[in-house]
Amino acid sequence: MCADTTDTTSLTPDYKDTLALPQTDFPMRAGLPKREPGWLERWETIGVYDRLRDRAEGRTPFTLHDGPPYANGHLHIGHALNKTIKDIIVRSHQMMGHDARYIPGWDCHGLPIEWKIEEQYRAKGMDKDKVDVVDFRQECRRFAEGWIDIQRDEFKRLGITGNWADPYLTMDYRAERIIAEEFQTFLMSGVLYQGSKPVMWSPVEKTALAEAEVEYHDKESFTVWVKFPVTDFSLPEADVSDEEMSDDEREAVASARAEAREAFVGANVVIWTTTPWTIPSNKAVVFGEDFSYGLYEVTDTPDECWAQVGDRYILADRVAGPTFARARLEDGMWRRVRDVTPAQLAAMTLAHPLAGAEGSGGEWNDPRDFRAADFVTDEEGTGFVHCAPSHGMEEYELYRGLGMLDRVITYNVEDDGSFRPDLPFFGGTRILKQNGKEGDANAAIIAKLVEVGGLLARGKIKHSYPHSWRSKAPVIYRNTPQWFAAIDRAVGDGQDTYGTTIRGRALRSIDELVTWTPRSGRNRLYSMIESRPDWVLSRQRAWGVPLTCFTRKGAKPTDTDFLLRDPAVNARILEAFETEGADAWYKPGAKERFLGTDHDPADWDQVFDILDVWFDSGSTHAFVLRDRADGTEDGIADVYMEGTDQHRGWFHSSMLQACGTIGRAPYRNVVTHGFTLDEKGNKMSKSLGNTVVPEEVVKQYGADILRLWVAQADYTSDQRIGPEILKGTADSYRRLRNTLRFILGNVAHYRPEDAVDPADMPELERLILNKLSVLDGVVREGYRSFDFQHVFQSVFNFATVDLSSFYFDVRKDALYCDPRDSLERRAALTVLDLLFHRLTTWLAPILVFTAEEVWLERVPGEGSSVHLQDMPDTPAAWRDDALAARADTVRAVRRVVTGALEEKRREKEIGASLEAAPIVYLPADVAEIITDRDTFATLCITSDIRLTTDPAPADAYRLPDVPGIAVSVVSAEGEKCQRCWKILPDVGTHAHPGTCARCDRALAAQS
Known part of the structure; x- marks a missing residue:
């Protein structure tokens, strides 16, 4: 008989349909760009944000106060980063059991918008100053309204949740009323004063600027070495007539004095400056008391040199050589004649280089003050500093301390950066042109100095220089009458818990009331406030909230009755602003209306400067946190979160403003993010073509990928973004999506009645529950401390390593092949159900669209949404440190086994x-x-x-x-089981052909 050669496997039934394979319609490809708008519409329809507010009654409130962006253009990548971080904070705290409120807002006043309208005017050949101020303000308002609508839609497209139906706007009538009220608090408490000091001034925009409105760029400037002639030398008489001296000693001292006078008179003190335009406003020269100075004489000169043989110059020894080199005097062409002591310097009288110039009208004939100052350096320059206190804060502070401001302040520069028309030689010349380019003033001044023999050398230098961040034009320091908030004057409001002055309250708030993320933010703001000058509140513009105050005609700013402080007048102003907005200040008859019958309008001047826009945004705590029903009970925010530049911006102004009105910081936490750079770490620039536009990222990848980029980055430092980084982000998303898809596919077989109590589960499932317990703490603490990078990386590693690469790989066999009632299978399904609820809620603050998609795949319904859920509580009994320790050993041994298997596979x-x-x-x-x-x-x-x-x-x-x-x-x-593919000795010995015992039981249970 022939042997039976029949292939028995071909007769084995196909058991594929008997397996409990994953069942889900959840697609592997997300298709986010097309699908995300549908979820946005759904959330709008079911009113997720409002439903959360209804459900959150009785919960502990948590309020992130939104720093207002300007309503003047499309969003950039910094906006996307900023708003996404805020959204993650709000959503995570809501899902951890808070009533997390988020009221988005916009900064609507000030130069960013006013400048846009002026650009439109210039394009049409119109003069803004000839337009009715109320009409102009209305154009600014309409411009802002248009961009608010655009930006609102762009923010919502990123998945940002909040009260979009009722945002706050600094230009709302109610907001303008409260901003004015906050200003009146400064007025009534005695910290407001009018002063005249140098402030950063934009000649192009014709207004003062705050430090936060300035950015630094390289600029090529003229640089000059200017000669100030020594016209007299007179030591104090006591130096030569001491009664204790002998006649010989007295005669020697007198001879030395005469020798010094002969050496010094006719010499020149040399200063160096990069702002030649300040020379006409020079009032003094200062030196350093601790430097070594010498008198130098020129012994030889080359061709084309302004120095002449026999000229004498006084210079700091350390910089004498470089100075002569700039004057084209080589070594050997000059010699050091003698020491010059600080006492001898103080005994000299200097003349301005233009003194006595023909046609000067005596403008510069007064002697220049000459004294020591602590801000002089001998690191560069000449060891001397020319002082124009109208154009430099250090000089201003020096002479204010000396009580000499009335002798040194000038008003030579007009608001457009031109010199006053009657200034000899230079009247009408401009420091800058209207387009921000170099004007003709510097060239004219240098030419005149050459003409009168006042220059030793000249050149050009490229250096970092302040520019307006709006017009991009250079700024100058210019002395102008401005309104200030005195930050070291006692605030007369009785709110002295944290100090009596604005500065004192701010510094105590920084250390006692605020938590800083990262901690370096504390140091930065503290140092800024510790050393800052008084706050310049006024701007010479039109679009904003005016300084609602009146000054007595003929009175000096130092007079006690200079400012009108009348609560009744203030109340009338606020009442008008409530119904008409700040435009009421500019309408005909406004002064008479507000002064009423209590004050004669002829006795008072109405102030028309507007408030610094940082005062507007600094006041938002008052009309958002304190004034709104969805604000906070105490008017204090739990979190302010902005970029690191806001230490000199919104964090700063909010601190000062609140310390002036409520006596403390308006926030409990300050979270700071860095700047966004390209993939190579370069600053983004349209001219370099390396910008990343949020709208384009959303169109290509979807908003969730952009949000995931935010979550993966260490936002406390500068972040990088670009095509390759986004590809890597998308790959991480794909891996995570596959994990979620596996859960959805298998949890479709889960039946609550078959759930297994954790105490009865196999060790593998209890190990996963232990990891869930640990991870739950990590997630919650990470969200509470705003460390989203740690949250996501922890969840991602758990999902892709512990689950996809280990647990799912191991449990696939039981899930697919075990009998429906097996303990391993039911325990695994129970764990998958627990994983579903935790992963979706843990990830929902970050991946708002994907988490919703996953949730609705399993929990459909008209009003269903993952964003209406809280993160589930995790039982303490799940924590099993002993099991985890044993599992570490088991996993280590398993690595050796899998390594050996992989070697044999290769x-x-x-x-x-x-x-x-x-x-x-x-x-x-x-x-x-x-x-x-x-x-x-x-x-x-x-x-x-x-x-x-x-x-x-x-x-x-x-x-x-x-x-x-x-x-x-x-x-x-053994043989290969045709259902589970294990190779076992018992395969083929059971009722169902080609199966092992386990699969045979499973098939029997199905029949």
Whole structure:
């Protein structure tokens, strides 16, 4: 009889349909750009934000106060970063049990918008100053309204939640009323004063600027070495007539004095400056008391040199050589004649280089003050500094301290950067042209100095220079009458818990009331406020909230009755602003209306300067936190979150403003993010073509990818973004999406009635629950401390490593093949259900669209949304540190097994790991931990495994970092089960052909 050669496997039934394979419509490809708008519409329809407010009644409020962006252009990548961080903060705190409120807002006043309208006017050949101020303000308002609508839609497209139906606007009538009221608090408490000091001034925009409105760019400037002649030398008489001196000593001193006078008179003190335009306003020269100075004489000159043989110059010794080099005098062309002491310098009288110039009208004939000052350096320049206190704060402060301001302040420069028309030689010349380019003033001044012999050298220098961040034009320091808030004057409001002055309150608030993320933010703001001058509140513009005050005609700013402080007048102003907005200040008859019958309008001048826009935004705590029903009970925000530039901007102005009105900081936490750079770490610039536009990222990848980029970045430092980085972000998203898809596919088989109590679960499931317990703490603490990078990386690693690469890989067999009622399968499904609820809610603050998609795949319904859920509580009983410690040992041994299997796979000795039945050689202590060969074989995804404490053969596989463990891979014995693919000895001996015992039972249960 012939042998039977029939292929029995071809007669085995196809068991595929008997497996509990994943079932889900959740697509592998997200298609976010097309699908996200649908979720936005759905959230709008079901009113998620409002429903959260209704459900949150009784919860602890948590308020992130939104720093207002300007309503004047499309969003840039910094906006996307900023608003996404805020959104993650708000959503995460809501899902952790708070009533998390977010009221978006816009800064509507000030130069950013006013400048846009002026640009439109200039394009049409119109003069802004000839337009009715109320009409002009209305154009600014309409411009802002248009951009608010555009930006609102752009923010919403990023998935930002909030009260978009009722945002705050600094130009709302109610807001303008409260800003005016906050200003009146400064007025009535005595910290407001009018002063005249140098402030940063934009000649192009014709207004003062705050430090926050200035950015620094390289600028090429003229630089000059100017000669101030010594016209007299007179030591104090006591130096030459001391009664204790002998006649010979007295005669020697007198001779030395005469010698010094002969040496110094006719010499020149040389100053160096990069602002030649300030020379006409010079009133003094200062020197350093601790520097070494010398008198130098020119002994030879080259061609084309302004110095002449015999000229004498006084210079700091350290910089004498470089100074003469700039004058084209080489070594050997000059010599040091003698020392010059600080006392001798103080005895000199200097003349302005233009003194006595023909046609000067005596403008510069007064002697220049000459004294020591602590801000002089001998690191560069000449060791002397020319002082124009009208154009420099250090000089201003020096002479204010000396009580000499009335002798040194000038008003030579007009608001457009031109010199006053009657200034000799230079009247009408401009420091800057209207387009921000170099004017003709510097050239004219240098030419005149050359003409009168006042220059030693000249040149050009490229240096960092302040520019207006709006017009991009250079700014100047200019002395103008401005309104200031005195930050070291006692505030007369009785709110002295944290100090009596604005500065004192601010510094105490920084250390006692605010938590800083990162901590460096504290140091930055503290140092700024510690050293800052008084706050310049006034701007010479039209679009904003005016300084609602009146000054007595003929009175001096120092007079006690200079400012009108009348509560009744203030109340009338506020009442008008409430219904008409700040335009009421500019309408005909406004002065008479507000002064009423109590004050004669003829006695008072109405102030028409507008408030610094930073006062507007600094006041937002008053009309958003304190004034609104959805604000806070105490008017204090839990979080202010902005970019690092806001330490000199919104964080700063809000602190000063609140310390002047409520006596403390308006926030409990300050979170700061860095700047966004391109992939190479360069600053983004349209001219370089390296900008990343949020709208384009959303169109290509979807908003969730942009949000994921934010979550993956360390936002406390500068972040990088670009095509390759976004590709990497998209890859991380894809891996995470696959994990979520696996959960959805398998949890479709979950039935609540089959759930397994954690105490009855196998160790593998209890290990996952332990990890969930630990991770729950990590997630909550990360969100509470605003560390989203740590939150996402922890969840991502858990999802892709612990779950996808380990747990899912191990439990696929039980999920697909086990009988429906097996403990392993039911426990795994129970864990998957728990994973679903935690991963979706943990990720929802970051991946707002994807988390919603995952949620609705399993929990559909008209009003269903993951964003209406809280993060589930995690039972303390899930935590099992002892099990985790044992699991670390098991995972280490498993690594050796999988390493050995992979080696055999590379060598083509096996295909799938189920073809193997490894022998694992264990130390005795490890053998006490790993005792169940079937469970360990399941973990290693092999058909069988053998555990032994016998000595391992020399050729067994080992890993250096797992000492004492060795593995020999042998083939599994038996036949391949046609349902689960394990190779077992009992396959083919059961009722169902080609199956193992486990699969046979599963099939029997299905029949």
